[in-house]
Amino acid sequence: MITKFLTEVSTVFNPFSPKAKPARLFLSFLPPNARQTMKVTTILLPRASKDPSLLELKFKDGKEMKLDPELLGIKGVTEEVNRHSRMLGRQEALQ
Amino acid sequence: MPPRIQPSRGLGSFLRTRQSHHRQRYATAIGAYTSTPSHDDIFLSARPVLKFPSTQPPSHKLPEFRKTQLLRQYASLLQSTPLMLIFQHNNLKSMEWVGVRRELNKALQKVDEARVAAGQPASENMADGIKLQIMQTGILAAALNIVEFYDPTAAAKVKKSKKAPATFEDGFVHVLSKAAYEATAGKGKKHALSPLLAGPVVLLNFPSVSPAHLKAAFSILSPSKPHYPAPTRRASPGWHDPPVQAGVQKLLLLGARVEGKVFDVEGAKWVGCIPSGLEDLRGQLVAMLQGICGQLTSTMEGTSKSLYLTVEGRRTMLEDEGKEPCVEEVKEEPKT
Numbered sequence: 001m002i003t004k005f006l007t008e009v010s011t012v013f014n015p016f017s018p019k020a021k022p023a024r025l026f027l028s029f030l031p032p033n034a035r036q037t038m039k040v041t042t043i044l045l046p047r048a049s050k051d052p053s054l055l056e057l058k059f060k061d062g063k064e065m066k067l068d069p070e071l072l073g074i075k076g077v078t079e080e081v082n083r084h085s086r087m088l089g090r091q092e093a094l095q
Numbered sequence: 096m097p098p099r100i101q102p103s104r105g106l107g108s109f110l111r112t113r114q115s116h117h118r119q120r121y122a123t124a125i126g127a128y129t130s131t132p133s134h135d136d137i138f139l140s141a142r143p144v145l146k147f148p149s150t151q152p153p154s155h156k157l158p159e160f161r162k163t164q165l166l167r168q169y170a171s172l173l174q175s176t177p178l179m180l181i182f183q184h185n186n187l188k189s190m191e192w193v194g195v196r197r198e199l200n201k202a203l204q205k206v207d208e209a210r211v212a213a214g215q216p217a218s219e220n221m222a223d224g225i226k227l228q229i230m231q232t233g234i235l236a237a238a239l240n241i242v243e244f245y246d247p248t249a250a251a252k253v254k255k256s257k258k259a260p261a262t263f264e265d266g267f268v269h270v271l272s273k274a275a276y277e278a279t280a281g282k283g284k285k286h287a288l289s290p291l292l293a294g295p296v297v298l299l300n301f302p303s304v305s306p307a308h309l310k311a312a313f314s315i316l317s318p319s320k321p322h323y324p325a326p327t328r329r330a331s332p333g334w335h336d337p338p339v340q341a342g343v344q345k346l347l348l349l350g351a352r353v354e355g356k357v358f359d360v361e362g363a364k365w366v367g368c369i370p371s372g373l374e375d376l377r378g379q380l381v382a383m384l385q386g387i388c389g390q391l392t393s394t395m396e397g398t399s400k401s402l403y404l405t406v407e408g409r410r411t412m413l414e415d416e417g418k419e420p421c422v423e424e425v426k427e428e429p430k431t
Contacts, residue, residue: 015183015349016359018290024183027347028294032186035344042347047359 001029001078002085005060006038013053013069014045022069023053026077057081061088154271163271165231169238170270172228177354178301178309180363181291182316183347184229191342195316196227198334202311202326210307224302225312232292239286240279241270243355250274287357291349304353309367317348322368 011027013020027042034040045051055077057065063084069077147153156163187195203222211217247268268274299312310323315334318325326334333339351363358366369376 015291016287020290021293024294028183028185030185032188032191032341032345034186035341040344044347044349044360046361047350047357 002082002089003030003034003038005085005088006057006081007060008039008056008058009034010039010041010043010056011054012043012045012051014047014049014051016047017053019070020053022072022074022077023055025074026055026069029074029078059084059088061091152267152269152272155273155276156271158271162234165234166238166241167271169230169235170241172300173238173242176300176302178304178366179352180299180309180312180316181288181349181351182227182297182299183349184295184297185345185347186295187342187345188338190338191345192227194333194336194339195342195346198331198339199225199227199312199315201331201333202315203308206307206311221302221305221308225300225308227297227299229295229297230292232294232296235296235298236286236289236292237279238270239288239292240282240284241275243286244282244284245275245278247275250278288350288352296349297346304366306367306369309363313364313367316343316346318343319364322364 009027009030011023013023015024027040030038030040053069055067055069057067059065065080065084067077067080072080151158154163154167156166158164200222203225207217207220207222210220250268299316301308313319313323314326317323328335334343348360348363350360351358351366353363353366
């Protein structure tokens with residue numbers, strides 16, 4: 001996953017729901033120095049909560065993404081992030 | 096990850112042939128009763144030969160595999176640990192792990208010292224027993240299923256009710272036994288903690304439920320304002336080092352398992368807030384019960400007292416009433 005162009009990651013999930021797995025895996029995919037280069041916020045819902053998990057991303061060019069990790073799965077989420085990041089990478093290479 | 100010890104082919108075939116060998120000997124033992132028993136039959140076949148050390152009963156899966164040993168280790172950990180916190184660790188570097196462990200240990204040592212200073216016995220110190228341990232989630236989930244859903248005593252009763260053990264592995268009910276495997280594997284039973292056991296997971300194990308230690312651990316690993324303030328820069332400058340800070344930011348508290356019950360983050364923090372542990376709670380309970388007893392005795396005493404007083408009053412009244420005519424009679428007697 002290309003995390004170079006991310007500036008902000010905010011996740012909301014209930015860890016006791018099996019559907020929270022993609023959101024949690026996304027957090028574990030961020031590199032070790034992620035907290036220095038981007039703002040990461042995590043909100044844990046209480047155990048009884050039925051709210052869906054949420055993943056909001058901001059990129060360097062200002063694009064905001066609201067993803068539904070329960071629907072996309074971790075593969076879908078990384079695909080979305082990579083798609084936009086590749087575009088930003090290409091723009092950077094051209095400049 | 097490949098297993099640390101590669102079981103050789105020769106060993107596997109040996110393990111497979113052990114069973115058939117055992118049966119063969121069993122068959123000869125039965126056959127021996129039909130004819131005159133020879134010397135060998137009496138002294139070699141009649142007594143079952145123990146084919147393994149008594150401390151190492153045979154396991155269902157190959158014991159040489161790392162997975163098998165981890166399962167055994169995790170199951171014993173789950174059975175012996177009343178309080179464990181479950182964290183997700185997101186790509187901590189080794190220096191960050193070292194820093195976090197060092198600060199955690201320091202804080203727990205301080206709690207122990209405070210306990211000893213308060214007059215508690217030093218033998219109950221548990222800072223050395225509280226460990227952060229990275230777990231393999233799949234094996235941990237299997238171990239949790241065995242610990243929660245498999246009852247070895249019930250399994251042993253079932254085994255006894257059946258006839259004599261038919262195969263080599265029958266008759267064993269330990270964690271690695273075939274009985275445990277069949278009771279839990281693929282049964283679709285899901286423990287409440289099983290959704291947490293995905294991705295990178297680290298456990299903080301406490302050898303006993305001690306809210307004081309839990310509080311110290313919370314304030315180091317996931318400080319939150321009202322109840323678990325982060326240590327001050329003066330008290331523990333090491334905690335404010337960049338590697339430790341980076342490590343703490345990457346640890347995410349998911350839940351807790353306290354005495355077999357599952358708690359979410361709020362519940363775990365509530366357990367840490369119990370003022371001075373289980374003893375204090377017990378003390379409160381005893382004081383409350385004593386209070387109730389005192390009230391009960393005084394109430395019962397009160398009723399009996401009032402009854403006594405009423406009866407006594409009535410008696411004196413009756414006596415007084417009875418006396419008066421008596422006195423009159425006594426007075427009258429000399430007249431007649």
